[in-house]
Amino acid sequence: xxxxxxxxxxxxxxxxxxxxxxxxxxxxxxxxxxxxxxxxxxxxxxxxxxxxxxxxxxxxxxxxxxxxxxxxxxxxxxxxxxxxxxxxxxxxxxxxxxxxxxxxxxxxxxxxxxxxxxxxxxxxxxxxxxxxxxxxxxxxxxxxxxxxxxxxxxxxxxxxxxxxxxxxxxxxxxxxxxxxxxxxxxxxxx
Amino acid sequence: xxxxxxxxxxxxxxxxxxxxxxxxxxxxxxxxxxxxxxxxxxxxxxxxxxxxxxxxxxxxxxxxxxxxxxxxxxxxxxxxxxxxxxxxxxxxxxxxxxxxxxxxxxxxxxxxxxxxxxxxxxxxxxxxxxxxxxxxxxxxxxxxxxxxxxxxxxxxxxxxxxxxxxxxxxxxxxxxxxxxxxxxxxxxxx
DNA sequence: TATCTCATGTAATACGTTACATGATTGC
DNA sequence: GCAATCATGTAACGTATTACATGAGATA
Numbered sequence: 001x002x003x004x005x006x007x008x009x010x011x012x013x014x015x016x017x018x019x020x021x022x023x024x025x026x027x028x029x030x031x032x033x034x035x036x037x038x039x040x041x042x043x044x045x046x047x048x049x050x051x052x053x054x055x056x057x058x059x060x061x062x063x064x065x066x067x068x069x070x071x072x073x074x075x076x077x078x079x080x081x082x083x084x085x086x087x088x089x090x091x092x093x094x095x096x097x098x099x100x101x102x103x104x105x106x107x108x109x110x111x112x113x114x115x116x117x118x119x120x121x122x123x124x125x126x127x128x129x130x131x132x133x134x135x136x137x138x139x140x141x142x143x144x145x146x147x148x149x150x151x152x153x154x155x156x157x158x159x160x161x162x163x164x165x166x167x168x169x170x171x172x173x174x175x176x177x178x179x180x181x182x183x184x185x186x187x188x189x190x
Numbered sequence: 191x192x193x194x195x196x197x198x199x200x201x202x203x204x205x206x207x208x209x210x211x212x213x214x215x216x217x218x219x220x221x222x223x224x225x226x227x228x229x230x231x232x233x234x235x236x237x238x239x240x241x242x243x244x245x246x247x248x249x250x251x252x253x254x255x256x257x258x259x260x261x262x263x264x265x266x267x268x269x270x271x272x273x274x275x276x277x278x279x280x281x282x283x284x285x286x287x288x289x290x291x292x293x294x295x296x297x298x299x300x301x302x303x304x305x306x307x308x309x310x311x312x313x314x315x316x317x318x319x320x321x322x323x324x325x326x327x328x329x330x331x332x333x334x335x336x337x338x339x340x341x342x343x344x345x346x347x348x349x350x351x352x353x354x355x356x357x358x359x360x361x362x363x364x365x366x367x368x369x370x371x372x373x374x375x376x377x378x379x380x
Numbered sequence: 381t382a383t384c385t386c387a388t389g390t391a392a393t394a395c396g397t398t399a400c401a402t403g404a405t406t407g408c
Numbered sequence: 409g410c411a412a413t414c415a416t417g418t419a420a421c422g423t424a425t426t427a428c429a430t431g432a433g434a435t436a
Contacts (some may be wrong), residue, residue, distance in 0.1 A: 006395070018347075024415050033351070036358040038287040044396060046417055068404050069415040097228040099361075107354045110347040156380055157208075157300040161223070163372045164297045168226040171289075174364040182353045190346055196423070214387050234424060236389055258432050259387040 007104060008040055008048055009057075013076060013084045014108040016058055020075035023049050034107060037100055049074055057083060088112045092120040094127035099175045106182070114190055121186065125179040132172050138165070197294060198230055198238055199247075203266060203274045204298040206248055210265035213239050224297060227290055239264055247273060278302045282310040284317035289365045296372070304380055311376065315369040322362050328355070 011034060015026055023045045031039055049072075052058045057080035063071035076084070088111060095101045102124050109117050201224060205216055213235045221229055239262075242248045247270035253261035266274070278301060285291040292314050299307050 008395090022415075023417095024413095036287070036354075036361075041397065042415090043398080043417075050417095065404090065415095069402085069417090071415075097226070103354065103357050106350065106357075110343060110350050153300060159375070159379060160296065160300050163375060164226075164293065166371070167293050167296075167368050170364050170368055171226075171361065174360050178357055178360055181356070185349070185353060189349060198423085212387075213389095214385095231425065232387090233389075233426080233428095238423095240389095255387095255432095259389090259430085261387075 007101075008044070009052060010084065010087055010108075011104070012045070012048060012052065013057060013080055013087075014111075016074055016076040017081060017084055017108075017111060020073050022071055022073055026074075034104070037104065052080075056080075084108075085111065089116050092123045094124050096131065099171070114186065117186060117190075118183070121179060121183045125176065125183060128172065128176045128179060132169075132176055135169055135172055197291075198234070199242060200274065200277055201294070202235070202238060202242065203247060203270055203277075204301075206264055206266040207271060207274055207298075207301060210263050212261055212263055216264075224294070227294065242270075246270075274298075275301065279306050282313045284314050286321065289361070304376065307376060307380075308373070311369060311373045315366065315373060318362065318366045318369060322359075322366055325359050325362055 011030065012026055015021065015029055015034075021029065023042065026049075027040070027042050027045055030037075049058065049060075053060060053074070056077060058074050059077050060072040060074045063073060065071065088105060088108060092102065092105070102120075105120070109120075112120075201220065202216055205211065205219055205224075211219065213232065216239075217230070217232050217235055220227075239248065239250075243250060243264070246267055248264050249267055250262040250264045253263060255261065278295060278298060282292065282295070292310075295310070299310075302310075
């Protein structure tokens with residue numbers, strides 16, 4: 001984990017914090033359980049695990065199987081546990097352009113304290129509420145100012161940009177509503 | 191554009207199809223108008239434009255300004271126009287993991303024929319409706335099967351995974367609804 | 381007078397994708 | 409008998425991020 005730990009390393013760390021697995025298994029779990037992020041190639045998982053084991057975050061034991069490829073069953077080390085829990089507990093810095101950054105941390109939040117989790121959710125929610133207000137007040141304004149010069153049908157262009165704008169706005173609304181609902185659920189049920 | 195044209199190249203091409211701009215301007219337009227995708231660094235835009243001009247897709251004229259940095263005003267070439275329109279008209283292959291791929295093409299659709307645009311939207315909508323059915327029928331099933339071994343609180347984990355699942359589902363629902371609404375608008379108003 | 385915006389870029393590094401390589405087992 | 413799944417990886421290539429480098433004009 002040379003420098004800034006990237007999200008794949010944390011996903012692998014997080015999954016290994018739940019149970020030891022082979023690289024192949026990790027890939028499958030990502031596909032079926034983490035599932036809403038773009039699938040990562042196995043050819044990227046293997047070298048990443050290798051790097052992480054060199055960094056002492058994970059370790060593996062070999063299971064030899066006559067004829068077939070050996071199994072490398074990875075598990076998380078104490079150092080890995082440490083780093084992962086630190087990452088989970090870090091103050092949440094909402095990413096203006098992506099919702100999945102937070103969602104991913106949330107996926108692994110069972111390893112996190114309820115108090116800190118609630119803090120994370122509230123930070124995210126506050127940020128999105130402000131963003132929502134700003135996005136709503138944007139409507140025709142900026143779009144009109146960006147009128148293209150070499151254009152066939154200006155009316156058509158503006159209509160399409162408005163629909164595109166609706167796309168962004170509705171996703172933000174859905175996300176905010178989801179955050180409100182998980183805040184309530186975590187408060188009451190966890 | 192060595193091989194598979196990537197999306198940044200198409201964004202730049204699309205914006206230049208609307209009006210000539212400097213690299214700096216393109217960056218700003220991406221930030222304020224395309225806006226819902228992660229911002230691209232200027233240090234990536236400059237070499238990309240250079241590559242594209244070497245490939246004959248764009249060209250620029252120099253505007254010298256005493257003291258200050260020269261302006262490079264890029265515009266799209268006939269070859270660039272061609273490639274861009276081909277890209278826009280290409281059959282739509284919905285990306286299971288990302289909604290912004292289609293949304294981005296839609297942003298530039300004013301340069302596209304209404305008939306083809308409607309086809310694109312219908313393809314996308316059909317795909318998402320199926321995906322929605324599959325995602326809905328997933329609920330507790332897979333999640334339970336993935337029960338972690340080394341776990342403190344299984345109940346908590348499953349609840350969090352269910353909320354995470356709701357996140358994915360609700361985004362898909364919002365997206366599908368948005369597609370239905372733009373289908374109607376394009377049919378009736380464009 | 382200091383910060384922000386305008387305007388261009390290079391270099392180093394890290395990350396991700398695609399193609400390639402191998403081979404046994406399981407299910408149809 | 410054939411395809412999909414299991415299970416491991418390497419190599420080449422392309423793309424994106426971060427840091428570095430420069431400097432004028434506008435705004436507070």
